Amino acid sequence: EVQLLESGGDLVQPGGSLRLSCAASRFTFSNYAMSWVRQAPEKGLEWVSSIGGRGGDTYYADSVKGRFIISRDNSKNMLYLQMNSLRVEDSAVYFCARRWVLDYWGQGTPVTVSS
Amino acid sequence: NFLLTQPHSVSESPGKTVTISCTRSSGIIASNYVQWYQQRPGSSPTTVIYEDNQRPSGVPDRFSGSIDSSSNSASLTISGLKTEDEADYYCQSSDTNTAVFGGGTHLTVL
Numbered sequence: 344e345v346q347l348l349e350s351g352g353d354l355v356q357p358g359g360s361l362r363l364s365c366a367a368s369r370f371t372f373s374n375y376a377m378s379w380v381r382q383a384p385e386k387g388l389e390w391v392s393s394i395g396g397r398g399g400d401t402y403y404a405d406s407v408k409g410r411f412i413i414s415r416d417n418s419k420n421m422l423y424l425q426m427n428s429l430r431v432e433d434s435a436v437y438f439c440a441r442r443w444v445l446d447y448w449g450q451g452t453p454v455t456v457s458s
Numbered sequence: 459n460f461l462l463t464q465p466h467s468v469s470e471s472p473g474k475t476v477t478i479s480c481t482r483s484s485g486i487i488a489s490n491y492v493q494w495y496q497q498r499p500g501s502s503p504t505t506v507i508y509e510d511n512q513r514p515s516g517v518p519d520r521f522s523g524s525i526d527s528s529s530n531s532a533s534l535t536i537s538g539l540k541t542e543d544e545a546d547y548y549c550q551s552s553d554t555n556t557a558v559f560g561g562g563t564h565l566t567v568l
Contacts, residue, residue: 378557380503388495388503388548390557402555438502443552444493444509448502 345370345447347439352452359429363452365422365439373397373417376442379424381435382451389435392424393443407433429456460484462549462560469566474539478563480549481531488525490551492532497562498545506547507534539567 351363365377379391392413393402401413412425422439436451461483470476480492494507505514507523510532522535532551536543544567549560 380559387562388497388550388559390550390559393557404556443557444491444505445495445503445550445557446493446505446508446514448495448504450502 345441347441347447347449349437349439349449349452352437352454354455354457355429356458357429357431357456359456360425360427361429361454363424363426363437363439363454365424365449367420367422367439367441370441372415372420377415377422378440378443378445379413379422380438380440380445380448381433381454382438383432383435386435391437394422426454429454431456459556460553460558462551462558464547464549464560464563466561467564467566469568470539472539472541472567475535475537476539476565478534478536478547478549478565479529479531480533480560481529482551485553486527487530487532487551488527490553492523492525493550494521494523494532494534495548495550496543496545497548503548536565541567543567 346368348366378393394413398415410428414423434456438451439449441447463481491509495503496506497503506521511523520537546562548562
């Protein structure tokens with residue numbers, strides 16, 4: 344079965360940076376678009392970003408555009424989310440998921456932005 | 459961008475059938491696939507319906523999805539309710555280079 348394992352979540356001060364990683368296994372990673380979705384405490388799901396299978400096409404929610412960068416390394420089956428200029432409102436559990444239809448999800452990694 | 463509106467909560471008894479709606483604010487519901495995700499407390503979401511009405515392997519056929527063009531909405535129907543179905547359910551769809559979630563519906567089975 345498809346496996347997605349996120350890591351890199353941490354406590355960071357406002358204005359700081361963090362890089363999240365997602366290790367994918369048990370499917371042909373380069374054949375699939377990948378996405379990041381976040382969930383603030385006691386809130387609903389929010390799409391953050393998606394990337395095409397080859398990495399050339401990237402898409403962002405308006406709330407993170409210009410601050411976050413999605414990327415992938417198909418040779419390592421890894422998905423990344425570089426988060427810069429972090430704000431308190433970016434605090435959430437971040438999930439990676441396969442495809443735009445989000446057919447498989449990881450367990451999530453928590454990010455807390457606080458001074 | 460468009461919005462997807464879901465009821466905040468629904469409740470029903472075990473063994474009964476419940477339907478959760480997801481109404482698209484603008485654009486045509488049938489123009490982009492709709493997915494449904496189940497999230498139990500403390501767990502990550504799992505897909506129960508994708509591409510409007512497709513069930514992933516392992517999801518029981520008690521779960522079904524449909525699209526109604528007349529109301530510009532999608533629906534998730536769960537029949538033969540079990541207490542384990544109690545969870546939050548989110549609809550999701552995409553438009554040009556963006557994805558949108560509904561606000562989520564909490565299903566109580568009591």
